Amino acid sequence: MKVYLDADTDPGLIRARRVAVIGYGNQGRAQALNLRDSGVSVTVALPADSRRREKAADEGFDVMTSAEAAAGADLIVLLAADEDHGRIYAQEIEPNLRQGAALQFAHGLSIRFGLIAPRADLDVLLVAPKGPGTALRADYLAGSGLISLFAVAQDASGGAEALALSYAAAIGSGRVGILPTSFAEECEADLFNEQAVLWGAIPELIHAGFETLVAEGFSPEIAYFECLTEVKLLADLIYARGIAGMREAISNTAEFGALQGGRRIVTEETRAEMRRILAEVRAGAFTEKLLADARAGYPRLRASRADAASHPIEDVGRKLRNLKA
Numbered sequence: 001m002k003v004y005l006d007a008d009t010d011p012g013l014i015r016a017r018r019v020a021v022i023g024y025g026n027q028g029r030a031q032a033l034n035l036r037d038s039g040v041s042v043t044v045a046l047p048a049d050s051r052r053r054e055k056a057a058d059e060g061f062d063v064m065t066s067a068e069a070a071a072g073a074d075l076i077v078l079l080a081a082d083e084d085h086g087r088i089y090a091q092e093i094e095p096n097l098r099q100g101a102a103l104q105f106a107h108g109l110s111i112r113f114g115l116i117a118p119r120a121d122l123d124v125l126l127v128a129p130k131g132p133g134t135a136l137r138a139d140y141l142a143g144s145g146l147i148s149l150f151a152v153a154q155d156a157s158g159g160a161e162a163l164a165l166s167y168a169a170a171i172g173s174g175r176v177g178i179l180p181t182s183f184a185e186e187c188e189a190d191l192f193n194e195q196a197v198l199w200g201a202i203p204e205l206i207h208a209g210f211e212t213l214v215a216e217g218f219s220p221e222i223a224y225f226e227c228l229t230e231v232k233l234l235a236d237l238i239y240a241r242g243i244a245g246m247r248e249a250i251s252n253t254a255e256f257g258a259l260q261g262g263r264r265i266v267t268e269e270t271r272a273e274m275r276r277i278l279a280e281v282r283a284g285a286f287t288e289k290l291l292a293d294a295r296a297g298y299p300r301l302r303a304s305r306a307d308a309a310s311h312p313i314e315d316v317g318r319k320l321r322n323l324k325a
Contacts, residue, residue, distance in 0.1 A: 145172030
């Protein structure tokens with residue numbers, strides 16, 4: 001796989017564009033700030049009643065509605081919630097976006113599953129930083145960046161790939177690496193990871209370990225340290241060394257424990273369930289459930305948040321984190 005760096009990009013391409021960032025949340029704020037610091041003309045689009053309008057204005061951006069921003073933009077970067085993309089595009093962006101402009105995403109879901117059907121005259125791009133906006137901004141300010149994936153779904157101008165690379169470099173990714181993908185690959189792999197590994201499985205594993213120890217009479221504080229705090233150590237070691245290198249950095253006792261326990265937890269049944277999750281993602285079943293929950297006012301998400309907030313591990317965590325204050 002070719003890895004693109006700053007030297008492979010033309011910064012003048014994105015600087016010649018009028019960019020409208022739709023949304024000012026985790027990714028929207030970071031990308032807008034990084035773009036501006038790289039010499040790009042940026043406006044921010046938010047609903048008239050958004051609580052984030054004041055923050056964006058205080059940080060020096062012209063703030064307008066998506067319809068107003070689309071009318072004055074050459075490149076629309078859609079960083080609002082995925083489930084709202086279809087409405088925003090159909091009602092506010094498409095009627096106002098000039099011929100030959102470009103539409104960009106940080107996640108492939110809306111194109112992969114047809115939430116948006118872009119006009120034929122538009123370039124359709126993907127630039128997906130592989131990390132949260134807070135890290136994207138912090139790394140940029142530190143002179144580094146986050147790796148980004150990029151893809152082109154529609155190349156009406158003949159220059160869509162070069163524009164995507166220019167944008168990725170402007171948010172800092174050209175300092176470390178910009179990797180090619182497709183909308184489908186990025187979307188499907190990301191949705192799978194969110195459910196089967198990162199945000200789905202790991203927190204559930206932490207809860208289960210904590211509950212097991214506490215139920216057997218261990219103190220909640222010790223259970224917290226063992227099952228949650230040390231996850232950071234693991235993540236840092238894997239990030240720095242890889243999984244094999246991580247094993248070289250831990251004790252023989254810990255490594256032998258991994259040998260004894262790992263495949264008793266992640267069994268063939270677990271792997272089969274992972275394959276079922278991936279099949280559901282590819283078939284669009286997950287996206288249908290996401291949209292249905294959004295239309296109903298997010299009852300499942302709200303219940304899940306409340307359940308997580310009420311778990312005993314949260315009280316223990318607050319007490320232990322306060323010890324550092």
